[in-house]
Amino acid sequence: MLAVFRRYLNTWPARLFFMLLVGSFSLWGVADVVRNIANDTAAVTVGGQKVEMPELQDAYRREVAQAQRSMGGAELTPDQRRMLAMQAAERLITQIALQQDASSLGIAVPDDALRQAVFDVPQFRGQNGQFDRALMDNVLRNNGLSEKRFLDMMRDDLRQRQVMGAVRAGTAAPATLANQVFAIQQEKRVAEVVDVPLMSDAVPPKATDAQLERWWANHPERYSTPELRRVKAIILSPETLASEIQITDDELKAAFEQHKSEFNKPERRSVQVLLAQDEAVAQALSTQWSIGATWDEMQAAGNKAGAAPVELTEATRAEFPAPELGEAVFATPEGVVAPPVHSALGWHVLKVTKVSGGVAQNLEEVRDLVRARVLAEKAADLIYDRANRIENLLSSGTTLDNLPSDLGVAAVTGTMDDKGNAASGEPAPIPGPAELRPALIKAAFSTKPGDLAKLEQAPNAPNGSQSFFALVVEDITPPAPRPFADVAAQVGAEWAGDQIRHGREEIAARILASVKSGRTLASAAEKEGLKPQTLPATGHGSPAEGVPPNLLDPLFSLKQVGDPTMIETQDGFVVAVLSAIQQPDPKADPIGFSQVKEALARSMSEDMQQVYAAAVRAEAKPRVNQALVESLAVGGAGGE
Numbered sequence: 263m264l265a266v267f268r269r270y271l272n273t274w275p276a277r278l279f280f281m282l283l284v285g286s287f288s289l290w291g292v293a294d295v296v297r298n299i300a301n302d303t304a305a306v307t308v309g310g311q312k313v314e315m316p317e318l319q320d321a322y323r324r325e326v327a328q329a330q331r332s333m334g335g336a337e338l339t340p341d342q343r344r345m346l347a348m349q350a351a352e353r354l355i356t357q358i359a360l361q362q363d364a365s366s367l368g369i370a371v372p373d374d375a376l377r378q379a380v381f382d383v384p385q386f387r388g389q390n391g392q393f394d395r396a397l398m399d400n401v402l403r404n405n406g407l408s409e410k411r412f413l414d415m416m417r418d419d420l421r422q423r424q425v426m427g428a429v430r431a432g433t434a435a436p437a438t439l440a441n442q443v444f445a446i447q448q449e450k451r452v453a454e455v456v457d458v459p460l461m462s463d464a465v466p467p468k469a470t471d472a473q474l475e476r477w478w479a480n481h482p483e484r485y486s487t488p489e490l491r492r493v494k495a496i497i498l499s500p501e502t503l504a505s506e507i508q509i510t511d512d513e514l515k516a517a518f519e520q521h522k523s524e525f526n527k528p529e530r531r532s533v534q535v536l537l538a539q540d541e542a543v544a545q546a547l548s549t550q551w552s553i554g555a556t557w558d559e560m561q562a563a564g565n566k567a568g569a570a571p572v573e574l575t576e577a578t579r580a581e582f583p584a585p586e587l588g589e590a591v592f593a594t595p596e597g598v599v600a601p602p603v604h605s606a607l608g609w610h611v612l613k614v615t616k617v618s619g620g621v622a623q624n625l626e627e628v629r630d631l632v633r634a635r636v637l638a639e640k641a642a643d644l645i646y647d648r649a650n651r652i653e654n655l656l657s658s659g660t661t662l663d664n665l666p667s668d669l670g671v672a673a674v675t676g677t678m679d680d681k682g683n684a685a686s687g688e689p690a691p692i693p694g695p696a697e698l699r700p701a702l703i704k705a706a707f708s709t710k711p712g713d714l715a716k717l718e719q720a721p722n723a724p725n726g727s728q729s730f731f732a733l734v735v736e737d738i739t740p741p742a743p744r745p746f747a748d749v750a751a752q753v754g755a756e757w758a759g760d761q762i763r764h765g766r767e768e769i770a771a772r773i774l775a776s777v778k779s780g781r782t783l784a785s786a787a788e789k790e791g792l793k794p795q796t797l798p799a800t801g802h803g804s805p806a807e808g809v810p811p812n813l814l815d816p817l818f819s820l821k822q823v824g825d826p827t828m829i830e831t832q833d834g835f836v837v838a839v840l841s842a843i844q845q846p847d848p849k850a851d852p853i854g855f856s857q858v859k860e861a862l863a864r865s866m867s868e869d870m871q872q873v874y875a876a877a878v879r880a881e882a883k884p885r886v887n888q889a890l891v892e893s894l895a896v897g898g899a900g901g902e
Contacts, residue, residue: 305890306351308358309882315890321350322894330722337719343895351891356875357418359882364421371420379416388519400516404639429874435862441848444858448846450799451817453809456787457795458770459834466761469754477757478746484756485749488679490739493706496662496671498648499694499729500637503670506644509636514629517636525628529620530576533591536560536611537853538569544602544609551599551613569611570850576618583607583853607852638727644670649730653717656732662715677739680707697721698729711735763834770828770835777826783839799844813838 304312325346329338338346380386381393385401388394402412478485500507518525534557538544547569551560561571574582582588584605594600596617603610648669655665665671678690682703692699698720705718715732722728746753769790776786783794800806802818813836816827820840828837848855 305887306354307885308355309362309884311358311362313354313358318350318354318891319894321354322347325350325353333721340895344892347891347894350894351886355882355884355886356879359879359884360422360425360875361418362882363878364418364425367425369421369424371417375420376413376417379420380413385519385521394519397516397519426871426874429870430867433863433867433870435859435866440855440859440862443862444848444855445846447803447858448801448851448854450801450844450846451840452799452842452844453797453813453817453838454783454794454841455797455813455836455838456770456773456783456792457834457836458766458773458790458792460762460766464762464765466758466765469757469761474750474753474757475746477760478749478753481756482743485746485753486741486743488681488683489707489741490677490679490685491706491735492675492677492737492739493733493735494662494673494675495692495702495706495731495733496652496665496673497692497694497698497702497729497731498645498652498669498671499698500634500645500727501694502672503644503648504637506670507637509633513636514632517639518628518632521632521635525621525623527621528578529592530578530618531591531614532575532577532616532618533573534560534613534615535572535574535587535853536564536569537572537608538564538567538602538611539608540568541602541604541609543567543569544611548599548602548611551611557613565850570852572851572853575616583856584610586610587612607856634727638723645728645730649717649719652730652732656715656717659714662732662734675736678703678706694729694731695720695723695727697723698731702731702733705731706733706735709733709735711738766834767830770837773837774826774828777837777839783826783837787837796841797838799842810836 303314305315305318306313326338326343329342329346380398383398386393386398388397399409402409407415536544536547536551538547547560547563547567550563555563563569564571577591579588579592582591584607586603586605587607587610590600590603590610591612591614594612594614596614599611599613603612648671652665652669652671662673672693674692676690677685680703682690682692682699684690692702694702701718701720713734715734717730717732720729720731769792773783773786773790773792776789777783787794797809798806800809800814800817802814805811805814810829810831812831813827813829816829817838817840820827823840823843826837826839828835830836846854
């Protein structure tokens with residue numbers, strides 16, 4: 263047979279057949295090559311510059327990490343991942359377009375400027391306040407950056423700052439707009455109010471047994487035992503892995519230096535200021551204030567003399583509108599009226615009302631906090647490794663009781679209610695960071711008995727540390743009504759309190775109705791044995807002293823003087839009538855008006871920057887390979 267086959271291969275028909283077969287395979291291969299040549303592997307193209315997948319993957323990982331931090335470590339949905347993938351692509355497009363724009367403008371960053379910018383990074387400064395190369399290397403290493411990559415990023419950032427600085431320069435808020443915003447922000451309102459308080463000595467009507475039992479039956483949630491669940495859980499966190507992680511003193515010192523600004527807060531001061539344009543007026547006001555005049559009296563005197571009263575609260579030295587004023591405030595003891603101080607704004611007469619001391623902590627004072635942060639950083643990779651192992655074991659059917667002992671987890675079993683309290687009423691002992699506790703409790707009360715354990719991630723701690731847990735519900739004790747006899751005293755007290763509140767509400771409602779029908783607040787209150795009082799003028803942003811916070815929105819929603827409103831407070835009810843609307847005068851408050859103008863100018867400059875960036879981006883004619891970008895979200899692309 264083989265001999266016959268070999269003889270057949272030597273014939274011309276067979277040779278022709280194999281030539282055609284080889285030719286067809288060759289054509290198929292060439293076609294594939296041609297298709298691959300035409301295939302663009304770039305994920306994004308901006309102004310002719312191609313961005314390949316590895317660079318986009320890095321940007322996507324950063325977007326995912328930032329999103330998970332803002333969401334407390336919650337798992338991202340596929341739609342959220344797709345959105346983040348597109349967001350990463352959009353950020354890269356804008357960044358590259360701005361870089362190309364800076365290059366086309368011929369903007370360069372000299373090496374000396376780059377070096378100085380690096381030296382000025384606060385995280386790179388040691389205990390002596392000088393640049394520390396070892397500290398910089400440690401910060402870059404912790405953030406996964408090489409020195410070359412970091413310097414390239416710094417150079418690009420400095421070039422973009424030069425462009426954007428020119429775009430923002432000269433932006434100013436129109437006077438008409440500034441006046442309108444100032445009027446809205448600084449408008450104050452005065453209200454005449456009547457308090458209808460809950461009276462501790464009020465005697466409610468005597469309740470019958472039937473009324474109390476009906477109250478008890480209508481409020482079963484108040485008088486029932488809570489649902490209890492017996493839970494078995496394992497917890498994985500930096501704390502449970504602490505015995506496996508070594509932390510040196512040098513690492514603690516480097517971490518402290520890196521985050522030193524968090525442990526050192528500047529001193530803040532609150533001050534009352536009268537701004538006058540004449541030195542003699544300022545001196546007279548200072549003398550009057552120094553001999554014991556109150557702030558209310560000084561405001562009246564200042565308004566009469568043409569001086570603008572201003573209060574600044576919890577401000578740092580740099581936040582004062584004039585350097586001379588800031589220096590004087592921080593040189594004056596609390597409660598003292600300082601001599602008049604001159605600045606470009608005029609003459610300042612001031613009294614420091616509060617000094618909030620700054621904080622300057624050393625490493626020993628915050629060692630535990632710094633250690634927890636370093637532990638979280640060093641445990642990050644180990645936690646993910648252990649979490650993956652636990653997830654694989656649970657997915658394969660391994661129970662919590664049969665997990666290996668080398669995973670570094672803490673195991674707990676106990677009974678608790680939906681507030682995390684044991685049957686005794688004490689908080690159930692749940693190890694781990696504070697953020698894990700509510701997540702575990704929520705999971706316990708959304709899991710059914712018999713459900714298999716699955717690994718869940720708790721929200722991130724403030725220092726960025728992550729923790730995981732898995733649990734099963736072993737048993738549920740449903741809520742049960744407590745016998746009326748056991749809660750009779752509680753029922754009686756709560757029924758009586760409700761009756762008193764209802765009675766006071768009726769009084770407040772009668773006063774409100776009388777005012778709406780045309781009576782004055784004073785006459786309507788007098789009929790109920792109450793007297794009105796006038797509250798201090800208050801702004802909408804924050805209530806003046808003595809003004810209920812929940813009165814602000816109703817008060818500023820009233821259309822005109824004389825309109826009434828009513829609110830409920832923790833202590834009773836308040837009926838209020840708008841008695842005055844105080845429109846601000848920018849000339850009387852030059853400091854406040856200048857602050858509004860500066861804030862508007864900053865906002866407008868940011869808008870200008872965004873418009874410019876959008877125009878540069880459009881000019882670069884970016885192209886996005888949608889399929890490649892979406893593949894990041896589908897496959898994860900290492901985004902975890």
